[in-house]
Amino acid sequence: MGRQGIGSDGGIGAATGSVRHVLDGASDPRPILVVLHQETSTPGRVGQVLAAHGVSLDIRRPVIGDALPETLDAHRGAIVFGGPPSANDSEPHLSREIDWMAVPLAEGRPFLGICLGAQMLVKHLGGCVAPHPEGLVEVGYYPLEATPAGRRLLPDWPSMIYQWHREGFDLPAGAELLAAGDRFPHQAFRYGQSAFGIQFHAELTLAMLYRWTTLGHEKTLLPGAQRRRAHFDGRALHDAAVQRWLNDFLALVFGEPAPR
Incomplete structure (x- = not known):
């Protein structure tokens, strides 16, 4: 289970x-760049947590022509979210x-890739993104196990986490594994000091769960997927x-060390 604390300035805190x-947005007024892959997508609970603590968002959707900045000097960091495409697809906006x-890697800016965003980071780092060898997917709640490296960063990780993907990734050279799964072993990693990738969907809101399991109901029938009712049961439990x-994780990636 995770651990939440309150810093002296009112921001959320993580003990690392x-x-x-x-x-806390007051410590750095620059927005976080948010990259979404559908016109109707939202940053979900990630956006809610950041906004609640005064961190503004600069949302871009390259799929409809939004450009990405040549530098992140005007941004606190960047988050690339998930979406329907594969990191192996050839669409020009995905390649770009x-x-x-x-840019964030060269500038040492805080960066987080979620699901597709993590897989794109793996591709950028020379790693492989591919389906499960037995054709299985993860759609629903599945076990998550933090590695010793992951627990050194954050002591308390959830034991079950929401997933919605059919592809996984190899651990890129030079990356550190932070959390593992049974079916897709690489679930969270850090590259360098400031770039992170997570395969799972901690940003999921209840509204998103209803939308995904309704519009994407056929995904809940794929090999290895959980049926729709199990998604809601899992959310209630986990x-x-x-x-x-x-x-805690967002404080780790985008926050600052607390004054001693």
């Missing part, structure tokens, strides 16, 4: 080893996004721990 991180990831973890 002996260093506590707090997230993968190439663009050189979402509180996921929400606490997400608060």
